Amino acid sequence: MASKEELSNIRKDIDWASLGFSYMPVRSHIRASFKDGKWSEGELCTDHTISMSIAATCLHYGQAAFEGLKAFRCKDGAVRVFRPDENARRLNLSAERILGPTIPVDFFCELVRKVVLDNIDYVPPYGSGGSLYIRPLYIGVGPQIGVAPSDEYELLIMVMPVGPYYKGGMKPVHAMVIEDYDRAAPLGTGTIKLGGNYAASLKPAKAAKEKGFPIPLFMDPKTHEYVDEFGTSNFFGITKEGAYATPASSSILGSITNKSLQQIAQDLGMKVEKRQIHRNELGNFAEIGACGTAVVITPVSEIVTKDQTYKYEENFPTLKKLYDAMQGIQYGELPDTHNWMFEV
Ligand SMILES: Cc1ncc(COP(=O)(O)O)c(C=O)c1O
Incomplete structure (x- = not known):
């Protein structure tokens, strides 16, 4: 020590x-x-x-x-x-x-x-x-x-x-569904963190950025019917009933942030659903978040698909609560009840 x-x-x-x-x-x-x-x-x-x-x-x-x-x-x-x-x-x-x-x-x-x-x-x-x-x-x-x-x-x-990441508080971004590229294959290497996965995502991510969407959202590569994940973060949403829902898929990375947020959501008394999320369900969410180590949570206030635009709460109260709980544990302001922190 x-x-x-x-x-x-x-x-x-x-x-x-x-x-x-x-x-x-x-x-x-x-x-x-x-x-x-x-x-x-x-x-x-x-x-x-x-x-x-x-x-x-x-x-x-x-x-x-x-x-x-x-x-x-x-x-x-x-x-x-x-x-x-x-x-x-x-x-x-x-x-x-x-x-x-x-x-x-x-x-x-x-x-x-x-x-x-x-x-x-x-x-x-x-x-x-x-x-x-x-x-x-x-x-x-x-x-x-x-x-x-x-x-x-x-x-x-x-x-x-x-x-x-957020100098003046959390800022929501717009996301675009990538319809003409995949970042992973159905039974490929999307569940692990190989450099090649990121090479495959560079071009669609650049195209989305040029259209004004800082984060790309990928669908499952087999059917393009179900939500997979964002380019460098997992997808989760807060349903209109207040549950935390996140995709189950064989082509997404197991995010440690997502796993931890699911535990925090449960600790806060929320229902957690890990299941397939059909693209037609995108309209059923109150809030959408992109989660990962770099940012913890990026609120998403709009998702554009080839034929629809979905809008979400601009002030994302549940995402804020989850973010504060996570950062509170990371900076030692809240008790580390799950023994997540490793002291050097
Ligand atoms: C494709 C992808 N999904 C999800 C994540 C989030 O994972 P974690 O929460 O472990 O950082 C990352 C970042 O590492 C990522 O690159």
């Missing part, structure tokens, strides 16, 4: 109020290598570049997965990471699907602890609304020219401070 002295170390050369969500080189990242059937201990590295074989499988055959999670400087001065064990488990789903070695959950959490501690002065101060974004990257680095999994892998965990 970090000492009081370590925890009081906060950089003075960063303007915390103007931080956005972008790459910033910090002191170090941590790197563990898998070779000869085992993981190395994990070394802190100050060089922000990597070198590998030009025949590495991550470059040719997409053996590349990643994760995203955050550390928060809490009200009591401690620094805590939100549910790193869940990210470890999800990374292992990705690893298994691309025939790479899995990572023991406790080992992953210890690597996270070490890299956060080494960069503790980059964790934004409590009250700034910022956090330390943690980005694990898992890549096959051994050479292969025939299509086959690598024998060697690197797990890198990089970190960077990010600012509050």
Whole structure:
């Protein structure tokens, strides 16, 4: 655990109020290598570049997965990471699907602890609304020219401070249903976090943005009848009866934020429905949210499909309640009753 002295170390050369969500080189990242059937201990590295074989499988055959999670400087001065064990488990789903070695959950959490501690002065101060974004990257680095999994892998965990997404309170956005592209295949890799999934979403996301819709909404790739998820976040809605409803689908990422919000909704006495959501049901919601680590919840006030425009509450009272409860736990202002926070 970090000492009081370590925890009081906060950089003075960063303007915390103007931080956005972008790459910033910090002191170090941590790197563990898998070779000869085992993981190395994990070394802190100050060089922000990597070198590998030009025949590495991550470059040719997409053996590349990643994760995203955050550390928060809490009200009591401690620094805590939100549910790193869940990210470890999800990374292992990705690893298994691309025939790479899995990572023991406790080992992953210890690597996270070490890299956060080494960069503790980059964790934004409590009250700034910022956090330390943690980005694990898992890549096959051994050479292969025939299509086959690598024998060697690197797990890198990089970190960077990010600012509050909402500087003047939560702002709703408009979303557009993507009718002519899919981000995942029906039984493909949409449930895991492979780099290639995001390559597939770049073009439709750009087209939606150019039409004035900052977030694309994808339908299920098999029938285009059911709601899947937004480009980089899960879909959930508050029904007119007050239930929390979110899609069950074999092509969406299991969002840790969504899982946590479902628990919070239950704790608040709401009914939680995880089920298929038909596109014709989009008119039955009072509020719609996009949820994920980066923003927690983005309220969606309008969804445009090829033949309809649906409008939702502009002041989204339930989303606000869920958002406040989540941030309250993350910043240590509310009790962590489910033991989600991992202290470094
Ligand atoms: C496609 C997709 N869905 C959902 C999410 C949200 O997942 P999480 O809440 O674990 O960040 C993300 C972000 O990681 C994403 O990229």
